[in-house]
Amino acid sequence: MVNCSVWEYATENSTVYFMKDGSVVKRPKLDRSRFDKDSSPEYLRSDNCMLRKLEALDFVPNVREFGRDAKGLFLHLEGFSGMNLMDWYGNNGWSFPIKAMPFLVTLCERYHKIHENGVVHRDVNMRNVYVIGGDVFNNDPGILDFGFSNLDYLASISDGITWCDPDFVSPEQAHRYVDSDIRSDIYSIGALMYLLFARRPVFRHNDGDIGFVEMSKAEKDIEVMKMHYQVVPVPLNQRVSVGDDLNTSVMKCLEKSPDDRFQTADELKSALAKVRF
Structure with a gap:
């Protein structure tokens, strides 16, 4: 596993700087009305806290230092090395080969280890899964961004609103973060797999016969979140040709009730390990 140093800076107006191998990127202040991640100093504090709980795991970033300097609060x-899963997916023609199923099996195994450490991610999405080394066939997923794992932080910002990616949010998480447990992550993993194979998310804002004309990004996100707890998803095998075993596993993840899903990521891992490819 090849590592690199990453600095994240948060100033009081939520501007964040990322520095990798000497390069610097300035991210403008985020518009919270768009359900983007709140990259505030509080988010960095929360991420630091959760990462330190997981410091024994070699597939999450290791905290070298957390502090403040002239630029602001930072998390080093x-x-x-590599790229996030969304970038890998785009670079490979928006296609995920069934022969790369071991990558997803290992991803579930690693989420199980995170859950065993008492952490629920609550922000599983394509950008928070990392393809270490840049090749899914290396079977080495990394997992990033644990700021939303901290319920105290979520309570301080949510005001009843979900801030994670609407394409992957579980029904219960769309209502109240406090009600989401490890089975919420399992739903989100299912949504991630659905997108990988179907080449589209489980729900789109214009899937329903509602007659949308023009909608803001926030309005579209709200409609998608409503669908996660109101609309039964189209089975994966009606979107794309996949085997019954994969379709059954993905759709079980996407059950509305947490009790009807796989109860642990280890159960999901075992099911995916049996998928024929």
Whole structure:
């Protein structure tokens, strides 16, 4: 595993700087009305707290230092070389080969280890899964961004609103973060797999016969979140040709009731390990 240093800076107006191998990118202040991640100093504090709980795991970033300097509050991480899963997916023609199923099996195994450490991610999405080394066939997923794992932080910002990616949010998480447990992550993993194979998310804002004309980004996100707890998803095998075993596993993840899903990521891992490819 090849690592690299990453610095994240948060100033009081939520501007964040990322520095990798000497490069610097300035991210403008985020518009919270768009359900983007709140990259505030509080988010960095929360991420630091959760990462330290997981410091024994080599597939999450390791905190080298957390502090403040002239630029503002910073979190210095030992990150990974490679790219996030969304970038890998785009670079490979928006296609995920069934022969790369071991990558997803390992991803579930690693989420199980996170859950065993008492942490629920609550922000599983394509950008928070990392393809370490840049090749899914290396079977080495990394997992990033644990700021939303901290319920105290979520209570301070949510005001009843979900801030994670609407394409992957579980029904219960769309209502109240406090009600989400490890089975919420399992739903989100299912949504991630659905997108990988179907080449589209489980729900789109214009899937329903509602007659949308023009909608803001926030309005579209709200409609998608409503669908996660109101609309039964189209089975994966009606979107794309996949085997019954994969379709059954993905759709079980996407059950509305947490009690009807796989109860642990280890159960999901075992099911995916049996998928024929």
